[in-house]
Amino acid sequence: MNPLESKHIAPLHKALGELGQILSQNLCASPRDSKDSGISQGLCKSFSALNAQVCYDETLGVEIASVAFDWELDSAALALYTQLITSFASTPDSALQQSSIRAELDAVIVPRDSSAQSPSLKSPCPESSLSNSLPQSTPQSAPRLLDLLALLALRLKGWRKGPFTLKSPTRTLHIDSEWQSQIKWNLLAPHFMACVRDLTPGGKALRIADVGCNNGFYMLAMHAMLQTHFTASNAPESNSGAHYEVIGFDPSALFFCQFSLLQQLTRAPLRYELLGVQDLIAYTNTKAAKFDVLFCLGVLYHRSDVFATLKSLAQSLHKNGVAFIDTLIFDPANLLSKGSTPESSALPQPLRELDLVLSVRGSYAKMSNVYFLPTLRALEGWCERCGFVDMELLAIMPTTTQEQRKTRWIDSLSLESFLDPDDESKTIEGYPAPKRAYIKIRRA
Numbered sequence: 001m002n003p004l005e006s007k008h009i010a011p012l013h014k015a016l017g018e019l020g021q022i023l024s025q026n027l028c029a030s031p032r033d034s035k036d037s038g039i040s041q042g043l044c045k046s047f048s049a050l051n052a053q054v055c056y057d058e059t060l061g062v063e064i065a066s067v068a069f070d071w072e073l074d075s076a077a078l079a080l081y082t083q084l085i086t087s088f089a090s091t092p093d094s095a096l097q098q099s100s101i102r103a104e105l106d107a108v109i110v111p112r113d114s115s116a117q118s119p120s121l122k123s124p125c126p127e128s129s130l131s132n133s134l135p136q137s138t139p140q141s142a143p144r145l146l147d148l149l150a151l152l153a154l155r156l157k158g159w160r161k162g163p164f165t166l167k168s169p170t171r172t173l174h175i176d177s178e179w180q181s182q183i184k185w186n187l188l189a190p191h192f193m194a195c196v197r198d199l200t201p202g203g204k205a206l207r208i209a210d211v212g213c214n215n216g217f218y219m220l221a222m223h224a225m226l227q228t229h230f231t232a233s234n235a236p237e238s239n240s241g242a243h244y245e246v247i248g249f250d251p252s253a254l255f256f257c258q259f260s261l262l263q264q265l266t267r268a269p270l271r272y273e274l275l276g277v278q279d280l281i282a283y284t285n286t287k288a289a290k291f292d293v294l295f296c297l298g299v300l301y302h303r304s305d306v307f308a309t310l311k312s313l314a315q316s317l318h319k320n321g322v323a324f325i326d327t328l329i330f331d332p333a334n335l336l337s338k339g340s341t342p343e344s345s346a347l348p349q350p351l352r353e354l355d356l357v358l359s360v361r362g363s364y365a366k367m368s369n370v371y372f373l374p375t376l377r378a379l380e381g382w383c384e385r386c387g388f389v390d391m392e393l394l395a396i397m398p399t400t401t402q403e404q405r406k407t408r409w410i411d412s413l414s415l416e417s418f419l420d421p422d423d424e425s426k427t428i429e430g431y432p433a434p435k436r437a438y439i440k441i442r443r444a
Helices: 010-024 031-037 075-090 098-108 145-155 182-199 217-233 253-266 277-287 306-315 376-385
Strands: 053-057 061-065 109-111 164-167 171-175 206-211 244-249 270-273 291-297 317-328 357-359 372-374 388-398 423-427 435-443
Touching: 010 075, 010 145, 010 253, 053 217, 061 217, 061 253, 075 145, 098 109, 098 145, 098 171, 109 145, 145 171, 145 253, 182 217, 182 291, 182 317, 182 388, 182 435, 206 217, 206 277, 217 244, 217 253, 217 270, 244 277, 253 270, 277 306, 306 317, 306 376, 372 376, 376 388, 376 435
Parallel strands: 061 164, 206 244, 206 291, 244 270, 291 317
Antiparallel strands: 053 061, 109 171, 164 171, 317 435, 357 372, 388 435
């Protein structure tokens, strides 16, 4: 069965299709607004022609800015808006009632004058991207495009990766995701951009994969940085007419719909395949094109056959292609009793030299699909056996409630509920609390 045809996803996918049709047509300010601004209706442009600007900021994450977010809805968009409000009120498991939907929108859409005073909402996008030469209007009682987008975003909960901010000249919609994914991307981005400079001599087009891409946060972050890099460097385009292609792989229909909402606004050169890591080799063989750079973030510990997974990643890369992987690891120092020196040097020598793997019995931090947590030495051995060489450790970082926490954009529990309430160094099951290794490896 097509995952987009499931009972829960099908109406959301249909609504996104209707949004796409609306955005591909002439979406413009109301006649009243056009008259007030002295702009004739003949100057209204289709939203797709506005090329909403995508920016990345180390604090804010991914931001999409457009003057069109303030435009009043036309009849087709207003019908979709009304339909979404009705579906909210009639959803049995939703806490929202029709009378409180406006209050919910007001809570997530922040006026620009107040958001400008908040350091967490300072914009990385230049104000020139919100040109006043285009038709616009001040949001009042009539719903605007940003209201419609907010309704869709709320229906697409839960938002695991992010954050994302949609910005108009007057308001912002901040999707405060469960994961503050910019923390991870800030760590990886300098190493990624170094690879980009090394791999793109003479206008070579770069082919990038994000395996387990979720809703495309890292793909959009890559796009924003690559766009800036190639514009600044005046690098010649490849024979294909593009500097890069980014393809995401994830079998989740919900995450695909979240990506689709954002992608319809940006028109970025990104593709999303509803496929898993197990499908990579067949995909690259069918397309007769492998990847130069590959990301596989937060996936390996969810795979019961880690060797098949790593081989799939390696065989999907060109020779000398680069993979960035992050995975949960097991630190033998955690075997020491509480209060002992947490340095590996305090462990007995034979223990430090073993390739150890923690095999999870039932669940880890309430995740039933976590299987193996290797030591760094074991992880390096896995990679070597599967076709990789030159493992470089980029960082080891504990997962904290600053990086992963419950927000209004998810309905489920988060990290604070997965740790031992009396000892945050342990999971609720008694295992060592999450700690991640970030590595860069090369296809042999």
